[in-house]
Amino acid sequence: xxxxxxxxxxxxxxxxxxxxxxxxxxxxxxxxxxxxxxxxxxxxxxxxxxxxxxxxxxxxxxxxxxxxxxxxxxxxxxxxxxxxxxxxxxxxxxxxxxxxxxxxxxxxxxxxxxxxxxx
Numbered sequence: 001x002x003x004x005x006x007x008x009x010x011x012x013x014x015x016x017x018x019x020x021x022x023x024x025x026x027x028x029x030x031x032x033x034x035x036x037x038x039x040x041x042x043x044x045x046x047x048x049x050x051x052x053x054x055x056x057x058x059x060x061x062x063x064x065x066x067x068x069x070x071x072x073x074x075x076x077x078x079x080x081x082x083x084x085x086x087x088x089x090x091x092x093x094x095x096x097x098x099x100x101x102x103x104x105x106x107x108x109x110x111x112x113x114x115x116x117x118x119x
Contacts, residue, residue, distance in 0.1 A: 019064050020090065024049060024057045029066065029087055030094050036070070036082040066090065 009015050020026055024046070031037075031045050043054055058081060061067035066087035072078040083091075 019066070022057075024053065025061060025066075026094060026097075028054075028057055028061065029083065029090055032067075032081065032083055032087075033091065034083070034088065036080045038078070038080050042081065061087070 005018075009018065020029075027046055027049075028042065031042060039054070039058075042058075043049070043051060046054065049057075058067060058069070062069050064086075065084055068082050068084050070080045070082065072080075
């Protein structure tokens with residue numbers, strides 16, 4: 001759920017956190033990477049997210065211009081998602097966050113495949 005107090009702040013950093021600042025959005029963006037993906041595929045890859053929450057997060061990402069929803073007029077209906085230019089520009093930032101975490105994390109290390117969804 002989006003917090004409008006963050007999104008409407010005068011501070012650019014606070015607005016950015018309002019746009020991407022929950023646990024699911026960066027994970028969704030990371031999983032999508034540069035590919036086009038369907039809802040069912042995304043739901044299968046993103047760990048521990050309900051279909052309802054995934055739907056809400058995708059709508060917010062689309063409203064914020066980070067994601068494009070492609071609906072095909074077919075039977076059965078087909079919907080795909082891909083990152084917009086703005087969303088793709090966020091991928092290198094996520095790579096820096098992952099590198100920072102790997103450098104400073106304490107505790108058991110994750111398997112390499114656990115964090116390379118978008119590759």
